[in-house]
Amino acid sequence: MKRIFPYFLVIFCSFILFSCDDEPKTKPISEVKAKKKPPILKEFGFSLNDYKVVKDTIRLGDSFGGIMDSNGVSRGKVFQISEQIKDIFNPARIVAGRAYTILKSKDTSETVQAFIYQQDKINYTVIDLQDSVVVRKDKKPVTIKRKTASGVITSSLSAAMDNEGLSILLADKIADIYQWKIDFFKIQKGDQFKLIYNEKYIDDTIYAGLANIEAAVLTHYDNPYYAFQFGKDSLSGFPKFYDEEAQSLQSFFLKAPLKFTRISSRYTKRRFHPVQKRWKAHKGTDYAAPTGTPIWTTADGVVIRSSYTRGNGNYVKVRHNDKYTTQYLHMTKRNVKVGQRVKQGDIIGFVGSTGLATGPHVCYRFWVYGKQVDPYKQNLPSSEPLKETMKPEFYKTIEPLKKELDDLKFKKI
Incomplete structure (x- = not known):
């Protein structure tokens, strides 16, 4: 009997052990998670x-x-x-x-x-x-974020902007602001820019475009060109920009009749004509650009010609006043009629290769008192400066902006 008891004790303990393991395990109520509701959109x-x-x-x-x-x-x-x-x-x-x-x-x-x-x-x-x-x-709800940027140009303004991760819209706007003061076809390596601008964001995260540029400085051939937004044009509603001396950046004439292209041939008294195969004067400036690129009038005026000839192709001629007249040749399509009044920047046609042309471009011609001249060698008039009564407010407004621009550091090349 004494020998049997230990075996009985082992069997009994094993039964108790396995019985405990077989009991169902239930999670505490606190561990049961409620099903999540989808977020409200x-x-x-x-x-x-x-x-x-x-x-x-x-x-x-x-x-x-x-x-x-x-x-x-x-x-x-x-x-x-x-x-x-x-x-x-x-x-x-x-x-x-x-x-x-x-x-x-x-x-x-x-x-x-x-x-x-x-x-x-x-x-x-x-x-x-x-x-x-x-x-x-x-x-949609829009928030405005104020930003600053600076950069050094190694090839073009748009490439420099891209290198800094900036929007191409910003490059377009800078070109618009300075187009009366700076020839962007002559932009050079080492030119620099600084900007204070505002961007629009939807729901504070989604980029929705450029709001405005408050101030900028573009250093070209070691000369700083400042631009400060102050007021709006009474007719167009577009913002107006002035330099640090309250002089308007807008000139009577634009520097070029179209945007972002190259000069394929300049005004010269002797050039070998690519179609006629002979030496002759070229009394215009050729801007090469893709077919269909908009061409705009470089100043306010009245259309006095909108026609076609064998040499000019489709062309438009605009009289700006008794002194100045401009002409735009080789259009694929004309966009204005004789007698129509046009404002600076209005689209008057589109780049083509009609007439005596070997490729798509616009030949821009310029007259002073009826004589054809090189527009790049003219001392062209500027628009009126800021009114004297507005200057105290202007100088007060730009003082902190100019200091902020000057304190921005250029990045090394």
Whole structure:
């Protein structure tokens, strides 16, 4: 009996052990996690969680009626909607490449509740169909971020901007500001720039473009050219820029009749003509550019010629006043008529190779009192400086901006 007892004790303990292991294990209530609700998504004034959302882009050939029809809205209903909203928004003018959003009900009918058309990243139009047809125009919330930048030019302004990770729009704007003072065809290695500017952001994160440039300095041939935004043009509404002495940066004439290209041939009294194969005077400046590049008038004036000849091809001639006249040759298409008044920067035609031309370019010709001259050798008039009564406010405004620019450090080449 004494020998059997130890074996019995081992068996009993084993039974107790395995019985404990077989008991079901349950998690404490505190460990049971509640199912997470999806985040609430809001856009265009709607809670997107309440709808089936369709996002797409207008394609070439698309129409408002076709898009709505493909989403279950009858042609008759589309006509009714178009008639009701046409005074605020014309659906026939939707543009290819623009984004749109359609909100549908979540039930089996998937009835269209709203159509949102985005004119750009910020502006949009809502056509709300839920109760009655209501159209409204709105904007996404935009924040402005102030920034500074500096850089050294090694080949071109746009390349220097790109090297600093800056937007090409910023390079375009700088070229616009300085186009009356600086010949960008003569920009050289070692020229430098400093900028104070503002950018637009949607929801504080999505870049939405350049807001404005507050101040800039472009050092060209070791000469600093300052630019400070102050006020707006009374006619165009565009911002005006002045140098540190309150002189307007805008000149009576632009430096060139088109943007960002190269000079293929300058004004000269002796040049071998590539078509006629003989030596003759070339009384113009040729700007090579891709076909279709916009050509603008370099100053305000009246169109006195808009025609075609065998040598000039399609051309436009503008009289600016009794002293100055300009002409633009070899256009692929003319954009103005005789007698039409044009303002500086208006598009008067497009680059082509009509007439005696070997490739796409515009030949820019310049007259002073009826005599053809080289515009780059003329002392051309500037626009009026800032009014004396405005100068105290101007100097007070630019003083901290100039100090901020001067304190910015150029990066070494």
